[in-house]
Amino acid sequence: MDVMPKWAEVILVPLISLILAAILSALVILAIGEDPVAAVRLMITGALGSTYGWGYTLYYATNFMFTGLAVAIAFHAGLFNIGGEGQAMLGGLGVALVCLFIPWPHWSMALIAAVVGSAVFGALWAAIPAYLQASRGSHIVITTIMFNFIAAAVLNYMLVNVLRPAGSMDPATARFDEAVHLPSLHEMLAPIGINFSKAAPANVSLVVALIACVLVWLLIWRTPLGLEIRSFGKSHRAARYAGIGAVRITMIAMLLSGGLAGMMAINNVMGEAERLVLNAVEGAGFIGIAVALMGRSHPFGVFLAAILFGFLYQGGAELALWTSIPRELIVVIQALVILFTGALDNMVRMPLERMFLAMRRRPNVQAGE
Amino acid sequence: MTAPAIELKGISKAFGPVQANKDISIRVMPGTIHGIIGENGAGKSTLMSILYGFYKADAGEVFISGNRTEIPDSQAAIAAGIGMVFQHFKLVENFTVLENIILGAEDGALLRPSLAKARKSLLELEQEYDLKVDPDAVIEEIGVGMQQRVEILKALYRQANILILDEPTGVLTPAEADQLFRILGRLKDEGKTIILITHKLREIMDITDTVSVMRRGEMTATVKTSETSPEHLAELMVGRKVLxxxxxxxxxxxxxxxxxxxxxxxxxxxxxxxxxxxxxxxxxxxxxxxxxxxxxxxxxxxxxxxxxxxxxxxxxxxxxxxxxxxxxxxxxxxxxxIAHVPEDRQREGLIMDFSAWENTAFGYHHDPRYASGILMNNAAIKADTQEKMDRFDVRPPHPHLAAKNFSGGNQQKIVLAREIERNPxxxxxxxxxxxxxxxxxxxxxxxxxxxxxxxxxxxxxxxxxxxxxxxxxxxxxxxxxxxxxxxxxxxxxxxxxxxxxxxxxx
Missing domain, CATH: 3.40.50.300 (P-loop containing nucleotide triphosphate hydrolases)
Incomplete structure (x- = not known):
């Protein structure tokens, strides 16, 4: 018998955490002399009040779905992949190479190739820490963090010395060919009569992200490999007993994780910027950790949490634009959400569990030591 | 008539929804060995932890030698003359016997006087109870039987009159167990009161004077050992006749x-x-x-x-x-x-957070009956689990329940059903x-x-x-x-x- 019903576990706990984070954020906004109600209104209209706002919210959410899934899949194997940032950077490199050097006849073929390219680059970048963890016991948290820095350096070198078009002062690749331009939501929704904002960057990558959510769900909960990954994550000894190889599962889980993080690049590099720039990832790799935590490592939870963080990102940008609330405060609000939904999870969970226990205390339950 | 060495009146303790102890009363007379027997999860350890100040009872009173005593922590228990020998010894492995004995009972900032004093009283205890140990031996170099003796000496050094032993023979050879029982007999003759917690019927029959049986948090009976039989005790423990x-x-x-x-x-x-x-x-x-x-x-x-x-x-x-x-x-x-029912079912044989049906497939998840193509056939696994649960009388028979929610016996049945039904x-x-x-x-x-x-x-x-x-x-x-x-x-x-x-x- 679980202590809490499932709905309380997956809905009530995150919801209360969110409300607490919101209350604290409101207090902070009050403290700097701004009106929190007006701020919330601005965030909501800015992020959800127009197709333009939605377009940005969904664009950010697409990034977070990929990185959130990446972290979630590693969590299931008991691995903490902090390297989503670096893997997404390398994914961007993969996308850039695919898009720059192959003349694609149609965007759809380019997209498939870019998915493969970004996933392979991200996976390879994750493969080294994974191998070090699996065979040498070097802790993956440490190595993936270090690989974020190496990735940034690699990208810097590649952009400055290799991929920068001659004569350009900007450490960025040339603009991709028009043929690899991904349809935006505007272009996709126009044929069915929906007039979606032209300026918003949300694009067909969102569909890829949704498909990825479904596939990850299938993999984790419906395949023997998923069972092996989850078993390994829960108990190494039990996995060993069942003949589930530690090296194999660590490698597979991290390759999948790195691949998913890398795939984020089809959204931000191919879909939005249409060229590879420095710092294209913009912290989405780290937000993925919060998204996975809040989504309880379940693909549907990741989906919802990604939308929420997309809203916070876009709403925050609007706040910074239209009020004197400094951009840094937006980061504070995001941090509060992460703090409450991730790190302070037990603060909400424990009292709730106690409450549910008190509600259901019955005399006929079994005794225990 | 003398007052009982320990008397518990109406002790109750709940952990969340689990009533670990329900209105328990016992009287243990001085100079006797009192056994407490019951299955895992019957509440024996909880009861003793209350007596030793680890847990606070929700209700009930404790009397030591006729005086009502509050035991908020283990210091108070020691002061009341209660000594506890745990199933897993609490000794510092790289300290000597003597150092372990004074640990926590030092007299001052300097060790030397305490050690000298302890050496002297250790010698007296040895002679009084025939408990021989080498005071300068290092714990990790002596056998478990000896280590257990050190635990007993630790309690005696702290002037314990009541000694509680929790499953003391679990790690001993039969010969070591016999030695332990001789020591316990000697302690009893010297007027100490001993409470022996065990699930082994034979030990109860061999050395106790009275025995209390616990089942599901309740004290179901207290009987004179000479007036009972193993079969009768087993029946009291389980609630039905057992073979x-x-x-x-x-x-x-x-x-x-x-x-x-x-x-x-x-x-x-x-x-x-x-x-x-x-x-x-x-x-x-x-x-x-x-x-x-x-x-x-x-x-x-x-x-x-x-x-x-x-x-x-x-x-x-x-x-x-x-x-x-x-x-x-x-x-x-x-x-x-080769099928394998591992020694540690909770850490190897099962994944405690997984449902019973996932655990039934665990290790055999590539079997074509369980996995068709790349997807698992969850419906088939669940149906198979249901059948196995029925055949092995797993209670409750719900394939969706997580392994951790089953009792030890039912967890073992889940593992056994998985392995035996493979016809290895x-x-x-x-x-x-x-x-x-x-x-x-x-x-x-x-x-x-x-x-x-x-x-x-x-x-x-x-x-x-x-x-x-x-x-x-x-x-x-x-x-x-x-x-x-x-x-x-x-x-x-x-x-x-x-x-x-x-x-x-x-």
């Missing part, structure tokens, strides 16, 4: 199924844990491996189960089995026809009834015997000598990574096996 003997016909051994020659295993530190094991198990027989825990039995199971490496030769039905780890793991062993040629079973309630023990033993009667080979490892003698057809005794001898179960007794377990060969 204490394993009911089986003589074995009909067939061909050699498992042949192990010169098996050697080293652990990660490079210490040799198995030092040349030779053994054979035939079809239709149960070979029991007896021995005190930690003498290589676990390593034997691990290497046979495919998740440790070793050298030597192992054949199954004449086919060689890989030991190097290259082509061997748990999965390949299963394919070879060889079944490895480690500690099949550890932490399992008496009612389920009977059933588990019947299933193992039934598999034997189908002509399968069974290798049984257990630290419970009674279980080995009751269940096995032949008994091999392990000591320090070697097999000291093999006997037919009908031709030997606990005394002979006990000597072999201690490394003594005749």
């Amino acid at each position: 204490l003997r394993v009911d089986k016909t003589p074995a009909q051994p067939g061909n050699v199924v498992l042949d192990v020659q010169n098996l050697r295993v080293r652990d990660e530190q490079g210490v040799e844990r198995l030092k040349g094991i030779d053994l054979q198990v035939r079809a239709g027989e149960i070979l029991g491996i007896a021995g005190v825990a930690g003498n290589g039995q676990s390593e034997l199971l691990e290497v046979l189960g495919g998740y440790a490496t070793g050298t030597g030769t192992i054949t199954l039905n004449g086919q060689p089995i890989d030991l190097t780890g290259k082509n061997s793991d748990g999965r390949s062993r299963r394919a070879n026809g 040629d060889l079944l490895l079973v480690g500690q099949p009834t550890r932490g399992v309630d008496i009612g389920a023990i009977e059933f588990i033993h019947q299933q193992i015997v039934a598999l034997r009667d189908q002509g399968k080979a069974v290798l049984l490892v257990s630290v419970e000598l009674e279980e080995i003698l009751g269940l096995a057809d032949r008994v091999a005794v392990m000591f320090d990574g070697q097999i000291m001898g093999t006997r037919a179960a009908t031709d030997t007794d606990e005394k002979e096996l006990g000597l072999l377990m201690a490394g003594v060969t005749a």
Whole structure:
């Protein structure tokens, strides 16, 4: 018998955490002399009040779905992949190479190739820490963090010395060919009569992200490999007993994780910027950790949490634009959400569990030591 | 009439929804040995933890020698003259006996006077109770029996008049257990009061004066030991009549199924844990491996189960089995026809957070019946789990329930059902009834015997000598990574096996 019903576990706990984070954020906004109600209104209209706002919210959410899934899949194997940032950077490199050097006849073929390219680059970048963890016991948290820095350096070198078009002062690749331009939501929704904002960057990558959510769900909960990954994550000894190889599962889980993080690049590099720039990832790799935590490592939870963080990102940008609330405060609000939904999870969970226990205390339950 | 040494009145304690102790009252007279017996989870340890100040009772009173006493912490318990010997000793491994004894009872900032004083009183205690130990020996270098003596001395040094022992014989050889009982008898003669917590009926019958039976948090009966019988106590513990003997016909051994020659295993530190094991198990027989825990039995199971490496030769039905780890793991062993019920079901045999149906597929998740194509056939697994649960009488019979929500006995039934129903040629079973309630023990033993009667080979490892003698057809005794001898179960007794377990060969 679980202590809490499932709905309380997956809905009530995150919801209360969110409300607490919101209350604290409101207090902070009050403290700097701004009106929190007006701020919330601005965030909501800015992020959800127009197709333009939605377009940005969904664009950010697409990034977070990929990185959130990446972290979630590693969590299931008991691995903490902090390297989503670096893997997404390398994914961007993969996308850039695919898009720059192959003349694609149609965007759809380019997209498939870019998915493969970004996933392979991200996976390879994750493969080294994974191998070090699996065979040498070097802790993956440490190595993936270090690989974020190496990735940034690699990208810097590649952009400055290799991929920068001659004569350009900007450490960025040339603009991709028009043929690899991904349809935006505007272009996709126009044929069915929906007039979606032209300026918003949300694009067909969102569909890829949704498909990825479904596939990850299938993999984790419906395949023997998923069972092996989850078993390994829960108990190494039990996995060993069942003949589930530690090296194999660590490698597979991290390759999948790195691949998913890398795939984020089809959204931000191919879909939005249409060229590879420095710092294209913009912290989405780290937000993925919060998204996975809040989504309880379940693909549907990741989906919802990604939308929420997309809203916070876009709403925050609007706040910074239209009020004197400094951009840094937006980061504070995001941090509060992460703090409450991730790190302070037990603060909400424990009292709730106690409450549910008190509600259901019955005399006929079994005794225990 | 003298006041009871300990009297508990109406003790209740709940952990969340679980009522661990319900209105418990007992009286223990001074100078007696009082047994408390009950299955795992009956609430024995909770009760003693309340008495020792680890938990605070929700309701009830404690009287020590007739005076109402509050015991908010273990310091208060010690002050009240209560000493506790835990199942897992609380000793500092690299300290000497003397240092361990004064630990927490030092007289001042300087150690030397305390040590001198302790040495003197240790000598007196030794003479008074015939409890010999070397005060300067380092704990990690002396045996478990000796370590337990140190624990008892620690309590006596703190002027304990009431001694509580929690499952004291779990780690002892039969000979060491007998010694312990002699010491307890001596302590009793000197006027100490002893509370013995155990789940072993034999110990209760051997040395207690009175015995209380606990079941599901309640004290179901307190009786004079001389007026009861093991069968009666078992019935009180379980709530129904149970068969204490394993009911089986003589074995009909067939061909050699498992042949192990010169098996050697080293652990990660490079210490040799198995030092040349030779053994054979035939079809239709149960070979029991007896021995005190930690003498290589676990390593034997691990290497046979495919998740440790070793050298030597192992054949199954004449086919060689890989030991190097290259082509061997748990999965390949299963394919070879070896099923394994591991010693630690909670950390190896099951994943406690997984549902019963996921655990039923665990290890066999590549089986075509469970996985069609790349997807698992969850409906088929659930249906199969339901059938297994019904056949093995797992309660509650809900495949969706997480493994951690089943009792120890029902968890073991889930593992056993998974492994036995594979119809293996060889079944490895480690500690099949550890932490399992008496009612389920009977059933588990019947299933193992039934598999034997189908002509399968069974290798049984257990630290419970009674279980080995009751269940096995032949008994091999392990000591320090070697097999000291093999006997037919009908031709030997606990005394002979006990000597072999201690490394003594005749």
